[in-house]
Amino acid sequence: MAGIKEVAERAGLSIATVSRALSGKGNVSAKSRARAQAAAADLGFVPSYQASSLASGRNYNIGIVVPSVHRWYFSSVVEGVSRALLDAGYDLTLYNVTEVSGRRQSVLRDFLLRKRVDAVIAVALALTESEIRQMLAVHRPIVGIGGPLLGASTIRIDDYGLSAAATNHLIQLGHTKIAHLTGDSVYEQDFKIPRTRLTGFKGAMAAAGLEVRPEWVVTADFTIQGGYATARQLLGSASERPTAVFAASDEMAIGAILAARDFGLRIPEDLSVIGIDGHDLGELFGLTTIDQDPRGQGALAVRLLLEGLDGGAERAAVDTTYPTKFVIRSSTAVPPPAR
Amino acid sequence: MAGIKEVAERAGLSIATVSRALSGKGNVSAKSRARAQAAAADLGFVPSYQASSLASGRNYNIGIVVPSVHRWYFSSVVEGVSRALLDAGYDLTLYNVTEVSGRRQSVLRDFLLRKRVDAVIAVALALTESEIRQMLAVHRPIVGIGGPLLGASTIRIDDYGLSAAATNHLIQLGHTKIAHLTGDSVYEQDFKIPRTRLTGFKGAMAAAGLEVRPEWVVTADFTIQGGYATARQLLGSASERPTAVFAASDEMAIGAILAARDFGLRIPEDLSVIGIDGHDLGELFGLTTIDQDPRGQGALAVRLLLEGLDGGAERAAVDTTYPTKFVIRSSTAVPPPAR
DNA sequence: AGCTGCTGTGCAAACGTTTCCAAATTGTGC
DNA sequence: GCACAATTTGGAAACGTTTGCACAGCAGCT
Numbered sequence: 001m002a003g004i005k006e007v008a009e010r011a012g013l014s015i016a017t018v019s020r021a022l023s024g025k026g027n028v029s030a031k032s033r034a035r036a037q038a039a040a041a042d043l044g045f046v047p048s049y050q051a052s053s054l055a056s057g058r059n060y061n062i063g064i065v066v067p068s069v070h071r072w073y074f075s076s077v078v079e080g081v082s083r084a085l086l087d088a089g090y091d092l093t094l095y096n097v098t099e100v101s102g103r104r105q106s107v108l109r110d111f112l113l114r115k116r117v118d119a120v121i122a123v124a125l126a127l128t129e130s131e132i133r134q135m136l137a138v139h140r141p142i143v144g145i146g147g148p149l150l151g152a153s154t155i156r157i158d159d160y161g162l163s164a165a166a167t168n169h170l171i172q173l174g175h176t177k178i179a180h181l182t183g184d185s186v187y188e189q190d191f192k193i194p195r196t197r198l199t200g201f202k203g204a205m206a207a208a209g210l211e212v213r214p215e216w217v218v219t220a221d222f223t224i225q226g227g228y229a230t231a232r233q234l235l236g237s238a239s240e241r242p243t244a245v246f247a248a249s250d251e252m253a254i255g256a257i258l259a260a261r262d263f264g265l266r267i268p269e270d271l272s273v274i275g276i277d278g279h280d281l282g283e284l285f286g287l288t289t290i291d292q293d294p295r296g297q298g299a300l301a302v303r304l305l306l307e308g309l310d311g312g313a314e315r316a317a318v319d320t321t322y323p324t325k326f327v328i329r330s331s332t333a334v335p336p337p338a339r
Numbered sequence: 340m341a342g343i344k345e346v347a348e349r350a351g352l353s354i355a356t357v358s359r360a361l362s363g364k365g366n367v368s369a370k371s372r373a374r375a376q377a378a379a380a381d382l383g384f385v386p387s388y389q390a391s392s393l394a395s396g397r398n399y400n401i402g403i404v405v406p407s408v409h410r411w412y413f414s415s416v417v418e419g420v421s422r423a424l425l426d427a428g429y430d431l432t433l434y435n436v437t438e439v440s441g442r443r444q445s446v447l448r449d450f451l452l453r454k455r456v457d458a459v460i461a462v463a464l465a466l467t468e469s470e471i472r473q474m475l476a477v478h479r480p481i482v483g484i485g486g487p488l489l490g491a492s493t494i495r496i497d498d499y500g501l502s503a504a505a506t507n508h509l510i511q512l513g514h515t516k517i518a519h520l521t522g523d524s525v526y527e528q529d530f531k532i533p534r535t536r537l538t539g540f541k542g543a544m545a546a547a548g549l550e551v552r553p554e555w556v557v558t559a560d561f562t563i564q565g566g567y568a569t570a571r572q573l574l575g576s577a578s579e580r581p582t583a584v585f586a587a588s589d590e591m592a593i594g595a596i597l598a599a600r601d602f603g604l605r606i607p608e609d610l611s612v613i614g615i616d617g618h619d620l621g622e623l624f625g626l627t628t629i630d631q632d633p634r635g636q637g638a639l640a641v642r643l644l645l646e647g648l649d650g651g652a653e654r655a656a657v658d659t660t661y662p663t664k665f666v667i668r669s670s671t672a673v674p675p676p677a678r
Numbered sequence: 679a680g681c682t683g684c685t686g687t688g689c690a691a692a693c694g695t696t697t698c699c700a701a702a703t704t705g706t707g708c
Numbered sequence: 709g710c711a712c713a714a715t716t717t718g719g720a721a722a723c724g725t726t727t728g729c730a731c732a733g734c735a736g737c738t
Contacts (some may be wrong), residue, residue: 004694258623386724
């Protein structure tokens with residue numbers, strides 16, 4: 001219950017001076033500062049965030065919008081963001097907007113716009129241009145991770161290039177019969193990533209003069225279970241089997257590996273599998289992948305945002321391409337000899 | 340920028356009446372309410388949470404403290420909590436307190452106590468009695484999920500009984516050589532769950548007159564990777580092999596299944612595996628488990644909390660035992676014939 | 679007609695900080 | 709010592725709501 005007023009009385013200073021002393025802004029003599037801090041400590045003073053936000057306009061609170069909290073990529077981004085924010089003394093408000101339901105709109109209106117957060121990190125979520133404009137209009141910077149975001153800063157990986165590289169890795173090993181596990185179309189609307197990766201795959205195949213068989217481009221939902229189910233169909237089908245699978249996410253790749261094992265296929269002798277992500281489980285499965293370090297992306301988003309907030313000046317939207325790392329493990333090798 | 344003042348002017352009403360009209364509290368004539376709402380809509384008025392919190396003392400914001408955001412159990416709880424809060428118009432502030440570092444203390448002091456959240460949900464995190472008292476002293480209810488929490492309300496599953504039941508399931512199938520995968524000791528301090536489950540295991544074994552072999556009680560870190568690594572050692576060791584494994588979490592159980600496959604062991608013919616959790620991946624692996632519905636636990640925590648906040652009266656701490664469901668799949672069966 | 683008890687409304691006082699501005703103090707160079 | 713600048717300080721006005729209190733209008737009683 002002790003407010004700054006009590007602290008001021010106890011320290012024999014004015015409220016204004018105590019405020020300055022404790023916040024570190026403005027000039028305060030060393031003596032006054034010490035007295036204020038001592039008094040605050042004595043009374044166990046904790047400033048009210050509400051009052052301080054109201055007066056200063058700063059919340060020290062950043063919102064993050066994610067479509068899922070289960071998929072590894074998203075929880076990793078959240079983890080990176082959380083850690084960076086905690087270090088900076090910020091709170092993290094989590095908006096887990098599941099489904100493409102109307103929920104998303106209401107979240108934006110009811111929560112994000114109420115000046116409760118200083119900024120927003122949108123992960124793989126395409127806000128509309130008007131939504132972005134609304135946020136920016138109330139001086140709330142936005143950073144998008146993973147998704148394209150018109151008018152806002154973004155952190156992205158080179159989805160096209162990566163996918164082409166992954167595909168080329170398989171091609172260079174000698175594979176010609178390559179399948180692609182792509183993302184669920186439910187997300188397409190908000191989330192161009194699966195499509196871009198698919199395009200990268202097709203581009204690389206075309207460049208190598210290889211045929212993309214429609215029945216080998218199959219869709220799952222980015223999870224292990226989904227990848228497993230889809231890969232079972234792919235590998236179990238009566239027609240010819242691909243010798244390699246490029247999955248748009250490590251989770252689907254792992255699902256594919258599990259499915260292959262079910263059929264008695266050896267990885268990589270009978271089937272090569274490559275993913276994208278850098279999933280913690282990748283090592284266990286010997287998964288060759290492209291590590292995109294989502295924790296680092298989250299941390300970078302925080303850094304960009306905080307710099308922007310402190311800098312004061314509204315800076316133009318920046319598009320950052322986050323570096324990735326090709327990790328070659330044991331799930332990819334030359335194709336089995338043709339029979 | 341439109342404040343309630345502008346709305347009042349446009350509606351030809353006083354600020355007070357507009358506030359009452361929009362918040363739904365107090366008596367307002369239907370006519371005034373309509374006018375206020377229309378004016379608010381016209382101006383795109385969005386009330387400032389800071390100001391409203393400052394004046395009313397309510398934040399409509401609840402904090403959740405979790406040790407991890409990657410492990411399935413925690414992300415599921417978060418998901419359940421998030422959904423329930425969004426429905427109720429509350430924000431969720433996430434405190435991902437990794438490690439048993441000093442971080443935890445600073446989070447409590449710097450964030451939780453600053454009256455920024457109306458209440459706190461602590462997941463599998465034993466706050467000290469004094470920390471709890473501090474929170475309650477500033478009228479911040481606490482609900483603990485999973486962990487024991489002196490003086491606060493808790494939602495828990497019957498860890499002892501469940502573990503005994505899981506063990507008995509194996510015993511009834513005829514197993515006598517049963518191993519237990521328990522939790523990492525790093526968490527012990529904050530997190531009595533692994534120990535309680537171990538005790539349940541030992542209790543059931545003792546009741547059946549079975550021997551608990553120390554070398555068959557092995558420790559991992561609750562993850563798939565950890566369970567895998569530990570199970571490999573367990574199963575690969577030169578000495579006799581157990582015919583069944585009871586893992587304290589589904590993730591470790593899945594790790595054990597993967598390790599068993601590596602050794603060419605068939606599940607359940609050569610090795611039975613049972614877990615606890617109800618992990619989404621359980622079905623894929625045919626894992627027999629005890630489903631504890633963490634999403635539901637999260638939702639229940641929110642309900643308890645909101646009732647308490649609305650009820651006004653500080654109610655006594657309640658201990659709720661959350662119901663679980665025994666899910667028998669294909670990972671458990673009678674032991675292989677003795678050789 | 680005179681009371682009582684509602685409902686609906688507005689005024690103004692919180693809520694607990696930050697920060698602008700002006701005043702007071704201290705320091706500096708001659 | 710003096711003029712002037714730089715540093716410290718305090719008073720008080722925001723910040724944008726909610727809510728206690730008082731008062732007006734009005735219906736239902738006796």
